[in-house]
Amino acid sequence: MPKARTEDAAELERITRTLRRDIVIATSAAASGHPSTSLSMVEVVSILFFGGVLRYDPKDPHNRERDRFILSKGHGAPGLYAVLAEAGYFPADDLTTLRRLGSPLEGHPNMCRLPGVEASTGSLGQGLSVGIGHALGASIDELDYRVYVMVGDGESEQGQIWEAAMYAGNHSLDNLTLIIDRNGYQQTDSVKNIQSLDPLDKKLEAFGWAVRDIDGHSLDEVRAAFEWAQSITGSPQAIIANTVKGKGVSLLESDPAKWHGKPVPEEDKDRALEEIGA
Amino acid sequence: MSFGISRIQLEEGTSTREAFGEALAQAGSNPNVVVLDGDVNNSTFTKNFKDEYPDRFFNVGIAESNLVGVAAGLAGCGKLPVVSSFSVFLLCNAYDQIRMSVAFPNQNVKLVGTHAGISIGEDGPSQMTVEDVALACSFPGFTVIVPADGPSASAATHAMLEREGPTFLRCGRPKVPNVYENGDAFHVGKANTVRDGDDVTIVANGIMVAMALDAAEGLSGESISARVVDMHTVKPIDTSALEKAANETKGVVVAEEHMAYGGLGATVAMTLAERGPTRMAFVNIGDTYATSGKPDELLLQFGLTPDAIMDAARRVLKD
Ligand SMILES: Cc1ncc(C[n+]2csc(CCOP(=O)(O)OP(=O)(O)O)c2C)c(N)n1
Ligand SMILES: [Mg+2]
Numbered sequence: 301m302p303k304a305r306t307e308d309a310a311e312l313e314r315i316t317r318t319l320r321r322d323i324v325i326a327t328s329a330a331a332s333g334h335p336s337t338s339l340s341m342v343e344v345v346s347i348l349f350f351g352g353v354l355r356y357d358p359k360d361p362h363n364r365e366r367d368r369f370i371l372s373k374g375h376g377a378p379g380l381y382a383v384l385a386e387a388g389y390f391p392a393d394d395l396t397t398l399r400r401l402g403s404p405l406e407g408h409p410n411m412c413r414l415p416g417v418e419a420s421t422g423s424l425g426q427g428l429s430v431g432i433g434h435a436l437g438a439s440i441d442e443l444d445y446r447v448y449v450m451v452g453d454g455e456s457e458q459g460q461i462w463e464a465a466m467y468a469g470n471h472s473l474d475n476l477t478l479i480i481d482r483n484g485y486q487q488t489d490s491v492k493n494i495q496s497l498d499p500l501d502k503k504l505e506a507f508g509w510a511v512r513d514i515d516g517h518s519l520d521e522v523r524a525a526f527e528w529a530q531s532i533t534g535s536p537q538a539i540i541a542n543t544v545k546g547k548g549v550s551l552l553e554s555d556p557a558k559w560h561g562k563p564v565p566e567e568d569k570d571r572a573l574e575e576i577g578a
Numbered sequence: 579m580s581f582g583i584s585r586i587q588l589e590e591g592t593s594t595r596e597a598f599g600e601a602l603a604q605a606g607s608n609p610n611v612v613v614l615d616g617d618v619n620n621s622t623f624t625k626n627f628k629d630e631y632p633d634r635f636f637n638v639g640i641a642e643s644n645l646v647g648v649a650a651g652l653a654g655c656g657k658l659p660v661v662s663s664f665s666v667f668l669l670c671n672a673y674d675q676i677r678m679s680v681a682f683p684n685q686n687v688k689l690v691g692t693h694a695g696i697s698i699g700e701d702g703p704s705q706m707t708v709e710d711v712a713l714a715c716s717f718p719g720f721t722v723i724v725p726a727d728g729p730s731a732s733a734a735t736h737a738m739l740e741r742e743g744p745t746f747l748r749c750g751r752p753k754v755p756n757v758y759e760n761g762d763a764f765h766v767g768k769a770n771t772v773r774d775g776d777d778v779t780i781v782a783n784g785i786m787v788a789m790a791l792d793a794a795e796g797l798s799g800e801s802i803s804a805r806v807v808d809m810h811t812v813k814p815i816d817t818s819a820l821e822k823a824a825n826e827t828k829g830v831v832v833a834e835e836h837m838a839y840g841g842l843g844a845t846v847a848m849t850l851a852e853r854g855p856t857r858m859a860f861v862n863i864g865d866t867y868a869t870s871g872k873p874d875e876l877l878l879q880f881g882l883t884p885d886a887i888m889d890a891a892r893r894v895l896k897d
């Protein structure tokens with residue numbers, strides 16, 4: 301069984317800064333991509349990969365007993381690639397090949413080309429169903445791995461998310477944890493203006509999920525939420541991570557609808573990196 | 579207009595998605611037109627319509643199946659709905675809704691898929707449709723249009739709104755060189771011969787029309803006279819233009835920004851097979867998905883270039 305990596309608080313802080321820097325640098329180098337989408341998920345993926353949660357081995361990426369992390373909001377690829385590089389799946393130097401011809405670091409994750417990517421995503425709404433498949437696989441094979449799936453809040457407008465949520469709840473898939481990156485915005489506007497999810501916690505509870513609402517940028521709250529999730533039996537768990545789109549870069553935070561899918565312009569890059577402090 | 583013979587520059591002209599968005603905003607003067615979006619109106623340029631006619635614009639969120647169903651209901655109320663999203667999300671995510679609520683009951687819904695083909699570039703294969711023309715053609719009764727440039731995309735937008743019946747209009751992301759000065763030459767179902775020739779015919783649509791013109795220019799240097807036919811309407815296809823090409827030239831090359839199956843090439847081959855043997859060759863991306871990369875790099879990598887069309891023409895003419 302692969303092991304989880306457990307870093308101390310100072311190291312986790314350093315990792316979050318490194319991931320934010322890598323996200324900004326890689327998307328700016330590519331002159332396209334989704335930094336703000338990636339920045340809101342940094343604390344969650346840092347705890348998953350380095351806070352004692354996911355059991356994985358970059359040298360044995362297809363180990364049958366590994367825990368799975370599926371990034372359903374595939375446009376957060378730069379965030380996923382940053383954390384996979386930090387975890388040792390490939391050299392961090394490769395991050396700046398993002399979106400280049402020939403690079404396995406495609407605009408959206410492609411599981412055929414990059415070890416560590418558990419599902420090919422980019423058409424929103426599909427990752428939770430794939431996660432259910434992996435969760436069922438564990439029970440067929442009598443393995444005790446767990447499955448973690450991250451979706452966006454805009455993505456949660458997709459019908460398939462709720463088909464999957466109903467199935468997981470009805471079938472008590474307690475080895476499945478859903479993280480909703482609730483950064484409040486989607487591509488063209490706020491989620492509230494387009495299609496409010498409220499009351500999200502009550503909806504998920506009604507579908508048979510155990511639900512916890514947290515500050516998705518507090519490393520302590522994120523860690524406690526995953527510990528809570530692992531302690532739940534008899535139902536899948538949903539962690540609603542309240543986050544800020546573009547977190548850590550004031551320019552991107554200032555107008556999330558405008559900055560969706562846009563890299564930090566070259567002239568603002570130094571200031572952004574300074575704010576990140578890495 | 580020129581791509582250069584082997585490299586492809588996509589820096590001049592208007593994108594077909596932008597031309598569609600502008601034409602749609604003009605068409606908004608018809609109070610019956612309603613526009614539906616799946617949270618991508620700044621990418622599809624339906625934002626132009628939204629800004630002018632907010633009361634007739636509906637962003638249903640990231641939920642394409644619902645999007646198409648709602649449009650079908652509006653058509654049932656006598657409205658003229660235009661639904662737009664990335665081609666891949668529209669046709670692939672909502673295929674059954676298009677089939678059951680639009681195609682089968684023959685509802686007057688206009689579907690406009692943008693970011694089609696591989697020339698979207700860096701976003702990569704999950705956002706590209708290489709199979710959308712095949713999917714759209716698979717609906718009985720559908721009209722399927724793939725315009726070559728901004729002026730034809732604009733004309734196609736107006737034309738599809740004036741005609742009755744379900745329609746798919748395919749638009750691209752990058753700028754494309756203008757083949758036409760204006761949309762006057764555009765008539766649904768009627769191909770345009772944009773260059774005359776009597777040795778070989780190149781049938782193309784979308785961005786491949788401009789490339790076909792470049793290829794024809796290159797072939798003229800080898801004393802090969804190539805006719806270029808812009809087959810912007812894949813369905814219903816212009817049978818007489820194809821028969822003429824087969825009768826008057828020695829063979830037909832079909833070029834499209836699509837996979838090998840079910841698109842323009844397959845439709846042309848099926849049409850010509852009825853008439854009798856015709857020498858043919860096909861330029862498309864084959865049986866594969868693409869990758870990320872710059873648009874022009876991808877077109878080169880996946881064999882969509884004037885050079886590839888010239889090779890195909892030489893193959894057709896070889897005895
Ligand atoms: C099925 C589908 N429809 C539309 C899109 C285009 N799209 C890409 S990202 C995005 C917004 C996503 O918002 P959210 O899920 O909240 O993610 P965030 O960027 O806020 O983390 C949209 C509409 C897509 N990728 N897939
Ligand atoms: Mg969001």
